[in-house]
Every structure is written in structure tokens, then in C-alpha cells.
Amino acid sequence: MEPTREQVRAAPKVLLHDHLDGGLRPATVLELAREVGHELPVGPDADAEALGTWFAEAADSGSLVRYLETFDHTVGVMQTAPAITRVARECVEDLAADGVVYAEVRYAPEQHVEQGLTLDEVVAAVQEGFDQGVAAAQANGTPIVVRQLLTAMRHQARSMEIAELAVAWRGRGVAGFDIAGAEAGFPPTRHLDAFEYLQRENSHFTIHAGEAFGLPSIWQAIQWCGADRLGHGVRIADDITVKDDGEVELGLLASYVRDKRIPLEMCPASNVQTGAATSIAEHPIGLLTRLRFRVTVNTDNRLMSRTSMTDEMTALVEAFGYGLPDLRWFTINAMKSAFLPFDERLAIIDGIVKPGYERLISG
Template sequence: MAGMSLQSTPGPLSEDVVRRAPKVLLHDHLDGGLRPGTVADLAAECGHELPAPREELGRWFAESADSGSLERYLETFTHTVAVMQSASALTRVARECVEDLAADGVVYAEVRWAPEQHVEAGLSLDEVVAAVQQGFDEGVAAVEATGGVFVVRQLLTAMRHAARSQEIAELAVAWRDRGVTGFDIAGAEAGYPPTRHLDAFEYLHRENAHFTIHAGEAFGLPSIWEAIQWCGADRLGHGVRIVDDIEVADDGTVRLGRLAQYVRDKRIPLEMCPYSNVQTGAATSIAEHPIGMLTDLRFRVTVNTDNRLMSGTSMTREMTALSEAFGYGLAELQWFTVNAMKSAFLHFDERLALIDDVIKPGYAALAAESG
């Protein structure tokens, strides 16, 4: 009935209900979310040799990413990046990204990608950003034409093993009023600390720009500490290893270390990607994922997909799995979603409008159906 509390609709929730719930996605890689058929089409166009035929390609990506071999996991991205070297390819991938996310019930997304990896065929950095933005604009127009709501922004990523972070940071600032909302660094954490890119982060601070940093996925607490205290990250990409600074006694008593306490006190958002974390070994299973404890402790937890193609996932799959593992209902899913919207690099008034006009009414409608 109208006005029913979300607390009265506990989990586990059906996949259909989760799909229809409005969702917010902060950590999604453009080159990790292609449709298998699109990879095959683009490979044929540019003459790139693929490791499997079209009908087996989706399974090959999932199995390679889930093989336990870092080399095979990284190989999957060599194929997606290879077919994303033309403006038309980038536009198609970006447009389909919007279409797929909107069909999954996502209403706001920040999609990250590394422009420096898409200039091998001669495009400039400005040209590749423009091509992706065109695809996003086309996708949003198609969603709105059907009466849907979808807002998307680019996060420009620099690779931590490369030396172009200052250049990419300047690119993000140059495009920030034209579809780009922030900056990120990604790549192997071990051996490539974020402090190697301090010039870029100091520049972003001076320009009043937002940025997130991949940290605490595999390397642990030092990576998180540097990202926050040296670099000043607004959000943590993954951040799952913050649990290494939390002690749970035999009687269930919890003690937070200094870093974990700081992260919680400051409401620093954690961009958690459950299925990806299991795949990379950062968590042993969904049921054992630290997201359960971090949610109980009320860290600023958000739920994300990371690489939809490689993990064979979607926001619906991620949230359905969490509902099944932890009994989360609509109240918890709305909490994750509002957390993410509060943490987005969108202007405050736009964030508030999506929360008040789209997210909360969407969950209230689902709760009323359940009643």
C-alpha cells in the first residue's frame, strides 16, 4: 500500500525486482563492458584476430578472466582495446554502454576509460574523448525518447605504470563542462604507488576537480593510505582491503584501526565491485565479501560492476547476489544507491534531484507493489 516502509520488503529479492530498481554506478570500465558481438564486429572491421569465434567469445572472456591467471585476465583487455581505436568504434561502444546500463535499471553512471590507450590509429586525445561523448549523447537521447531517465559522465583514467597522468588530468579539466566529471588512475598497484602521480593530483586540487584512485584492491592498506593522505582522493576504487585495519574479536566486538576509522568518519566512498573482487582474489566469495561487514559498520559503501564483460555481470546481478547472500531488501539496495548518488562527481543540485525525483520514488513504488 502507499507509504509502506522499505523495511517491510526484506530480501532476498527477485532478479526482476532488482532490475526495475533505480541504480547508480560509479565504477564501470568502458573497455570492460563491450558486447561480445560488438567485439566480433569491430575486430572484423579492423582486421584484429580474436582468440575465439563469435559464438564462443563471451564464454572465452569470462573463462579467461576467471582462470586465476593474471596474464589471461590482462589478455582480455588487449582484445577490447585493440578494437576501440577508431572514432566510430568508440562511439558505438559508448552508445551501447548507455543502452545496456539503462536496460539494467541504471539511472546514473560514471564510466571510466583510459584515452591514452586509444590513440594507436592516429586519433588525438581530444578526438577519442569527443567520440566517446558522441556515443554517450546518442545513447542518452535514445533512452529519453522512450521516456526513460539516464545521466552519464566520463571519468578519464591514466595508467599508473605510464607517464601521462598530468596530460590526462589536464584533458579531464578541459572537458569537465562537456561530459567529463573526473579523473582516475588504474593499473597494477604493486610497484606503482599513486604518489608517482602527485603532480597530476596537485594540479587537479588547484583546479577544483574531482578524482578517484584505484586502491586497496590487491595491494592493501599502504595503497589506501597513500591514495587518501598523500593524494587526496575523493573516492577509493574498490578499497576492499580496508578490512585489514578492522579487528573482530571472538565475542563479535569490532575495533577499527586509525585508517579504517578515518575512512568511515570522513565518509570516503568505497567503490566495491563484488564479482570482480572474487575473480581477482580480493574476496573469496560473495557470501564472504567484506561488503557485508562494511555495510553493517556503515562505511560509505557503493555497489559497482567494474568490468561487465569479463565478469559476466550487471548491476542487477551484483545486487541480486548481495540480496541472496546477506538478505538485503529494498531498504538496503536504496541505501547503496543513495550512497552512490551522494558520492557522484555530479553537481549537488543534480544529485539531489535524482535522489528525490527518481531514486526514492522508484523504490517506494517497488515497496508498494510488494505490499
């Protein structure tokens, strides 16, 4: 039986791909913008609802480049330590309220230094907010574990600096590294020195690949850069042929990704907005799930997509008829793929995820 939305919300969920600067509450953007004098596109008298609608409509263009432009107005209000800490705290509170029990939240420290913060101070401000949010969630009876992923922008030249920052903060709240930004014209191999450094340091990293650009981006991320996970990876479907009789043939790259169990951080709502998929029902996640790739479900940018983990999973239930066992499979996939030590991953799977789904399935 298909689960209800209430059951999906109650289910323990694991989130690997969520951008801090893409998940602000509209009301928070308004308040912070007024405090710092940042001009918003909706005018000074707009309310939170109107601003939330603007973000969703501006992001719903079918273009990744246009989608990324909306971040000017979230990053713009996240330039002081108190603002960053507030956003980080609210992020954790919102995820915990949605039933997320483990999350890796990413952001680019280099985008938050316009008013004089150092990179180290940015990371510290985020961690302070995460700590506050975790404490609040625990007090509310919705415990959550949250880790940072530090992102370098692929069109800039600070990836080595951010990689060193991620290693310096390892064990203090930072779980790994990422690169993000427009893919076309900015291949991951431009940052090969950073990835080689991270590998020497035994550090984890994911790479945005296979979202707006095709198979070459995925191939470089894996075979040249050594990515542990693929951010989105939706275009791996380009290497899969479904014949008229239903027979499926995998190309060499798709076979490699599946055989090596390389996790795909799939973000259905966002992929539809940016044109990486035509609709949820036509999203390659259905085929990739049927072929048992290491598929995970994620939100990407909760503000721009007006989404949550409950929304994402409910949409998949409606599109593909998934049941609670399928949602449990996505969740365990994600927890297995998390940048946490093995024993900590296992504790969450055996102590939280499996019992949580068992209660819903049996009761």
C-alpha cells in the first residue's frame, strides 16, 4: 500500500544533498535583508509568502544558470556571523521537524566573506548554528545528527584553500568537501589538485556532476577526480538504453557506477526546475531505482523548490507507487553513503532507521 503523507513525514529520513543558502525561511530572508539593507526583487513591502513565491518562480525556469541567480538574495543576507548562525540553526530545526534524522548540509564558505569574515569564522558560525539547532531538536524530541560539507565554487580558484579548510575542521563538524556551480565550461578536473590532496588526507568528497552537463562530467568526477558520491548524477541515464521489448542495456560508465555502488544524490524537484528532468514521473530515478543503482533522495534547495524531504518522497510515492519498504531502501542507501564513520552509520541504521520504518509498516 502507498503510504500517506503523514506516514512519510513520520518516517526517519536521511539527507545528503541540501544547500544551506538554498533553504532559508522566506521570513528570515526578509528580516535579514531589512537589517543589512539588501534590496530584494519583490520590493520593500512584500511579505514572506510573496517572497517565497518569487524564489520558486524564478528558479522554475528550466535553466541551471537562472536557477543559481536566485542565490544572490540568500547569500547576500548571510555575510555576518549572527546571520549565518541563525540560518544554520533554523535549517536544523526545519529538517528535524520534517523527520530527518541525519543530514549533511553544504555551502561555500568563500561566498560569505564580503563583510570581513574569514573562512574559518564562517565555518565556526555555521557550526554554532548547527549545535544550537541540534540542541533544540533534542529538547523537542526530534533528535538529529548534522554535519557540514564545505563547497568550493567550480568557476573560482579557491578549491585547494577550501579543501584544506575541510581537513582542518574534520572531526569538528565538517564531514567532507564538494564543488558546485555551473557545470558547462567548468569541468571538475580544473580542481584536480584539491581532489588529490583530499585523497592523500583520507578525506571524503562529493562532486556536483551529471546535472546540467552530461556523461563527460560524471566520467571526470569519478575516473579523474575520485569522487565518493555524485551530486545529482541524473544524466547517468544517458548511458542506459531501454529497448522496445523492455530489455535494458547499460553502457560502460553506467555499469561502472552501478557495480561500484557509487551513490547518486538525486534531487527530483530541483532536477525538474533546472531542466535535468521533464517531470517527476519521467525522472530517471524510476529507472535507476528499478535497476538498483545506489539511489538516494534529497532536497537540494528547499526554498527555491518549495520542498522538503516529505515532499520529495511523497512525490515519488505518487509518481511510482512506492511503498514504505522502498522509502526505507532509499533511506538506508543514504545512510550507508554518509560521510560518517562506519560504526556511527550502522548505529543510525540499526537504532533509528530500521525500527522507525518497522513501526510504520507493522502498525
